[in-house]
Structures are given as structure tokens and as C-alpha cells.
Amino acid sequence: MDLYNWHKIDTTALIEHKLTEMLVAGKRIGVLRRNDAVYAFTAACPHQGAPLCDGWLDGQGRIVCPMHKFRFDPQTGRNTTGEGYKLFTYPIEIRDNEVYVGFLP
Numbered sequence: 635m636d637l638y639n640w641h642k643i644d645t646t647a648l649i650e651h652k653l654t655e656m657l658v659a660g661k662r663i664g665v666l667r668r669n670d671a672v673y674a675f676t677a678a679c680p681h682q683g684a685p686l687c688d689g690w691l692d693g694q695g696r697i698v699c700p701m702h703k704f705r706f707d708p709q710t711g712r713n714t715t716g717e718g719y720k721l722f723t724y725p726i727e728i729r730d731n732e733v734y735v736g737f738l739p
């Protein structure tokens with residue numbers, strides 16, 4: 635049995651290497667397409683809730699929060715600048731060229 639409820643993402647809104655905020659099944663998430671992979675994560679920074687999609691990617695593809703510049707790995711959510719926060723990430727599946735994000739029920 636599948637743990638997740640899967641929801642299709644509108645990929646027409648995605649631009650390579652650009653953070654995009656979208657509403658999927660009532661959840662506000664951030665989505666990133668980078669080097670043929672897609673990542674999804676909570677739209678609000680785990681530090682003080684800044685909108686992460688107003689931030690940018692650094693040279694290694696990490697998300698930089700626009701507020702205090704903490705950085706996060708978009709795949710694992712790891713806080714690569716070491717402040718001790720974790721970005722919540724969502725699983726992604728690609729089926730028949732469509733992209734799905736998984737939410738726990």
C-alpha cells in the first residue's frame with residue numbers, strides 16, 4: 635500500500651533553476667526543476683517562515699533563504715550552513731512524463 639497521496643504538478647510553471655511557489659491540493663509548496671530532477675519542499679523557511687521561493691540558488695544548487703541567507707539542500711532538506719534547521723521535503727515521482735508530489739494523508 636502506498637503511504638502517500640500523489641498530486642500532479644503543473645510543470646508548465648517551472649523554469650529550470652528557478653524556485654517556484656505553487657498551491658497543490660491546498661498546500662503551499664516550493665518546487666524546483668534542476669538538471670532533469672524536480673524537488674518539492676515547504677514554501678516557508680523552517681527558521682522564521684520567510685517565503686523561500688523569493689530566495690535563490692547558490693552555485694551548488696542549494697536554496698538560499700531571502701531573509702537570513704540560511705541554505706538548504708533541496709533534495710534532503712539539510713541546512714548546509716549549519717544553523718540546525720531542517721527544510722521539510724516532499725517525495726516526487728515522475729510517471730509518463732508527468733510529475734507528482736506525495737503528501738502524507
Ligand code: FES
Nearest residue numbers: 679681682699702
Ligand atoms: S527566515 Fe529563512 S533563514 Fe531566517
